[in-house]
Amino acid sequence: MIKANEYRTVTCGELREENIGQQVRVAGWVENIRDHGGVMFLDIRDQYGVLQVVVHNDELLKDINKECTVTLSGTVVKRDEETINKKIATGFVEVHTEDIKVLGKCKNVLPFEVATSTNTNEEVRLKYRFLDLRNPKVHNNIMIRSQIITFLRNKMNEMGFTEIQTPILSTSSPEGARDYLIPSRKHKGRFYALPQAPQIFKQLLMVSGFDRYFQIAPCFRDEDARADRSPGEFYQLDFEMAFATQEDVFAVAEEVLYETFKKFSNKEVSKPPFARIPYAESMLKYGTDKPDLRNPLVIVEISDMFEETDFAPFRKKTVRSINVPNAAGQSKKWFKKMEEFALSIGMKGLGYVKVRDDLTFDGPIDKFLKEGDREELISRNGSKAGDVIYFIADTAQEAPKLAGQIRTEVAKRLDLIDTSRFEMCFIVDFPMFERDEETNQIIFTHNPFSMPQGGLDSLLNKDPEEVLAYQYDIVCNGVELSSGAVRNHDIEIMKKAFELAGYSEDDLKAKFSALYNAFQYGAPPHAGMAPGVDRMIMLLTEEENIREVIAFPMNSNAQDLLLGSPGEVTEQQLREVHIKLR
Template sequence: MNFLYRTEYCGTLRPHHDGTIVKLSGWIHRKRDHGQLLFIDLRDHYGIAQCVINPSSPAFSILEHAPLESVVSVEGQVVLRQAHLINEKIETGAIEVQIQSSVILSQADPLPLSVNSDIPFPEETRLKYRFLDLRRPKLHEQIVLRSHIIQFLRDHMQKQGFLEIQTPILTGTSPEGARDYVVPSRLYPGQFYALPQAPQQFKQLLMASGFDKYFQISPCFRDEDPRADRSPGEFYQLDMEMAFVTQEDVFSVLEPLLRNTFQKFAPKGWEVPLDRFPRISYDQAIEDYGTDKPDLRNPLKIFNVSSILSRSTFSPFRDALSHKGVVRALKVPGLGEQTRQFLKNLEAWSLEQGAPGLGYIVRKGGKWQGPLVKFFSDEEQYTLSSMFGDEEGLGLCFMAGSCKESAHFLGKLRVHVWKLLNPLGEKTFQFCWIVDFPMYEQDLVTKQIIFSHNPFSMPQGGMKALLSCEPLNIKAFQYDIVCNGVELCSGAIRNHDPKIMQKAFEIAGYDAQDVERQFGALLNAFRYGVPPHGGAAPGIERMVMLLCEAPNIREVIAFPWTQQGKDLLMQAPGPLPLERWKELHLRPGEALHSVK
């Protein structure tokens, strides 16, 4: 390399460069003035090189007063460091560059956040000055890792015979379970495009078009509230679809893809089991873990104890069971060995979650003790011991209520208690499939039957199930991949039969005209012959977040939004000039009025 600004990269200098004259360019990462010598750590994308300059050099006065993060170009000789001065923490630690000349290419103003340290700064500051935040080594490395992971995924898919095909960004609205972002049309007054929540219909149309294996690194747009594992606005996924496949065929492609990806990019010390991903039904996941996103590193399980306590004198248990509810218990080994303050804190946490308190019993001194033990008969205590064992310190935490309420609370308690008892966690990536999702659910407000997952999924049992079964009892060929409590991927075997699709949408409250209007292209294509097909879409950010051990998804996105859905760097969303409103056939007053 022999460019105008550099002949080598800062991070690539090694002992074999000893004695060579090099030109480097980068940012002043750190300066150390030792009186007779000025040391400068020069940083570029590839790493850091230590440079040294003595006061007799004409470049000394130039660099002495240059602020941190100024961009400079230096020229000098590479020399080996003395053995006791080698810095083992950086790859260039065996050499340094003796500067002979220097030019300031861009002088930096005072910094709103420090780049050369991991000192925490408010998120608002970090996002407003994201270009500075991205210079910080850890975040910089995470964005580089993201790029490498995407390239690995792309290479893997192409080697498996998948074609990368781009689908439209401006399209029509689709019921994917979230709100669309819409774009007004200039040419067609009063009409709107939608940004795709996912390329769902397009990838199914590609299967109808005769393509056998499709994929793309797809941008998706959803107007929904953010979470730690969900970015507001937009996100990327490895979108894929295959023709002539069953559910197990899709699994046979995705399992090695994810296993190989995590094996290659796992942080040091982390393990990736080679076993086949466990298959857990949705119903079983809710029953055992209180969630359809279980972290299998956590061994705690939930048990239904309604039959054991069917004649309980404890009014919350009795009331729940009399109203077709359940009583469940979370088994926690070692709970009885914790301090009284630990248990008080657990009770306080339960109240914060909206529970009436924390009902528990523990094994101590060969018998059950705790706030609830007085409500259990000797027979009930014996049966609990027979079911859960009688090891010293064993604890049972109870929750009574509806099936959904009790599972939800104990699911959260399961995670909370395990984190308290195992603060360091377990450095293993534990995958599982969640299968047999319900096709439909009941809206809590309207009580109407709605799709629970993906409206384009094939119901198990086909048309016969739609005609003869209660909607809430119908399962679908839908599946998720979960890793360490994070949903990485959703997918399904698709409904490729127009009649079955129309009936499925009819049960969810869509009439024939609605279906034709929203999904006419898909239905029309299916009338001319379409293979059985299915696919999935692993989330890029979620994979990278796990592999970086990042606390939230914003740490693996170059330019994320705030939790409130704002881009502080580009000041979006923002107002439009009045002439643009007119061009788009919109009136600000009417728009504001309609919002109210």
């Protein structure tokens, strides 16, 4: 309930039949004007709803047009039976007025109709975002965003986490994505950086004796946009726990995400405990470390069957197969379209066989199969009559990814993905190190501050490429919501891990001085993660583009069309921060 003032005593969305006969004042935007021969009808909209207003004196409307703001007073009247609108909450009543005042004029020509703004070119929508946000659907996304963030904050408080804000002006990190740099006025030639994440600060909080930290954290990365990634900035539910294991983090994430998704969606949500899938298994079975578990198709390893084959495209390659149930009856055009898709993602073709009723094969690959291969393929793939087996062959690096893309595309084209549910999983056991393809040097796979499984012993006695990390992602419907890790809090283990990746102890001191110093003063074991808030809201609102759930997003080219950012600055501003443009 709002507080009454000179502009309104009630909102546009709260009047009902019990208010009939009352004198009220409302304020809002004029959504519609309809002339019914001497009687004018206005639809007045505010954040809370839409109200029909009846005007008998058209002189009152001479300065009024769509999307101007007005205040008016009048009597609440029951609508005639034939004009009742059950689609809106106030649809049984209307306000009859003889007193309307324009509060904010509006141009006669709008860049687009508010009610259909989502059909407008995105560049125009973002330039006039203040109009676009009046569209009830767009407006509702931002309202839901607010409700979800409030729920997350309350849930974290309820679970004993302490909200702490970490700095926005920080230092450039030598790891990760590109930084946004800010030149210093007081320190010539030096730069601040906007934080890519509060990673180091939250680890320092654990060393400082805070047991459970969280914040709805803004993060800044100079990355290109994608449908599920906003350029420039994003928000995450950042949390960290002292004296915690991987399973402790999972328990918190499961409770928070399950309850959030249950509250804000009517879809089925996978119940805790969420599936734990090792990285190697995920890459083999799904061709990605972001598997959509609503897709029933599974990739099968069959490289060993074709090591000495006469079929050159398969010989000594990584070969994977995908069994597609009941697909043999698809048209030639359908198979042709799948082949065109395969070519578009860099494959040289897409082999397949159809499984006949007698479990023999029909298809171009069949003639290259040896005695016993057909039975083996049927056994490994669980194939039945009427199924199709697809084959993907390429290098060890490329074959899994290509197979993953074929798996997804086939499922989409055959409508196999169950869109009625949210399916969550943890991807675990990421490799700690990998070899750089260009230099052949050992490098960190992801977060260099993750604890290696097996601790110092594994670093000393294992091939670095075999060392796994206590590192994990949480994935929902094929979208990565978060990465996280048990942190490496032991200075000796840290020195050895960085040594394997080519860093000396001096490098460690210079580039990561804060953690290097802090971990020599009694650091607790600690772990955490940071689910992406924007992505969660995108999934819950069923939007395909993340910009639909951000109040003032940049466009895909990292421009703010509303304010004109990035913009030029004056020579004086550049001089003050010791910058000269080349």
